[in-house]
Amino acid sequence: MNKKKLWLALMLSVSVMHCAHSNPGEPAVEEGKSTADLPEVYKKFVEGITVYMDGDEVVIETRGVPNHASPYWGVGDDLYEAPHAGMVVNPNSIAEQNLTFRLPASPKVSASISATPLGPIGVAVNGVALYNQYAGPNQPLEREIATFDRYHGHPQQFGQYHYHIEPVFLSTDDSKLVGFLLDGFPVYGRKDMDGSYPAELDAANGHLGATEDYPNGIYHYHITADEPYISGGFRGTAGSATW
Numbered sequence: 001m002n003k004k005k006l007w008l009a010l011m012l013s014v015s016v017m018h019c020a021h022s023n024p025g026e027p028a029v030e031e032g033k034s035t036a037d038l039p040e041v042y043k044k045f046v047e048g049i050t051v052y053m054d055g056d057e058v059v060i061e062t063r064g065v066p067n068h069a070s071p072y073w074g075v076g077d078d079l080y081e082a083p084h085a086g087m088v089v090n091p092n093s094i095a096e097q098n099l100t101f102r103l104p105a106s107p108k109v110s111a112s113i114s115a116t117p118l119g120p121i122g123v124a125v126n127g128v129a130l131y132n133q134y135a136g137p138n139q140p141l142e143r144e145i146a147t148f149d150r151y152h153g154h155p156q157q158f159g160q161y162h163y164h165i166e167p168v169f170l171s172t173d174d175s176k177l178v179g180f181l182l183d184g185f186p187v188y189g190r191k192d193m194d195g196s197y198p199a200e201l202d203a204a205n206g207h208l209g210a211t212e213d214y215p216n217g218i219y220h221y222h223i224t225a226d227e228p229y230i231s232g233g234f235r236g237t238a239g240s241a242t243w
């Protein structure tokens with residue numbers, strides 16, 4: 001991007017931010033980017049996250065930082081809070097990212113479940129990356145759980161904050177929308193909208209059924225208290241995450 005374009009982009013983002021403030025709850029949209037066909041559910045992304053359509057894909061652009069307190073913000077930050085009792089703070093700090101997620105707008109169930117990669121496998125409605133149930137290649141998550149803050153997130157070595165398990169700032173043992181995986185299927189809290197725990201989840205942690213956002217039914221993932229926590233794999237065809 002040359003300087004003139006960068007300046008234009010900055011000016012646009014300033015005016016977009018201004019608009020977003022007068023319409024709380026509406027995701028920010030950049031000039032020239034279409035939201036005409038954007039499924040209604042994507043309006044649940046919080047202010048400051050850019051969401052738009054590009055062909056048959058939904059594009060989500062986020063700085064990837066949490067909209068809640070954490071010891072990982074670092075002392076002196078407005079959102080800093082002291083570690084909770086028993087927390088083992090890792091040496092990393094939250095850093096703004098340049099994350100772009102591209103998901104199919106009309107996700108389709110595949111014949112088989114495919115493994116999720118390390119790194120971002122989806123995005124929460126507050127723009128934070130969702131990670132899978134592993135701490136690293138063949139490394140179980142257990143050793144990292146003590147490093148999670150009280151909202152169950154932590155940053156990796158490049159400051160990319162993420163959730164591997166139930167992000168309790170967004171969903172606490174309920175049926176709220178948590179976010180989307182890269183295959184475009186939504187992730188909900190531990191319960192279905194009737195208040196019950198889903199009886200039978202597949203190996204990907206999902207099932208077909210109605211949700212608040214999809215009353216006619218859709219394949220969706222549920223967070224579970226135990227492994228795989230968010231998802232055991234992609235049930236659909238994954239889009240991409242770049243940062």
Ligand SMILES: [Zn+2]
Pocket residue numbers: 131135144154155156162164
């Ligand atoms: Zn992690």
Ligand SMILES: [Zn+2]
Pocket residue numbers: 191192198207209220222
């Ligand atoms: Zn369900």
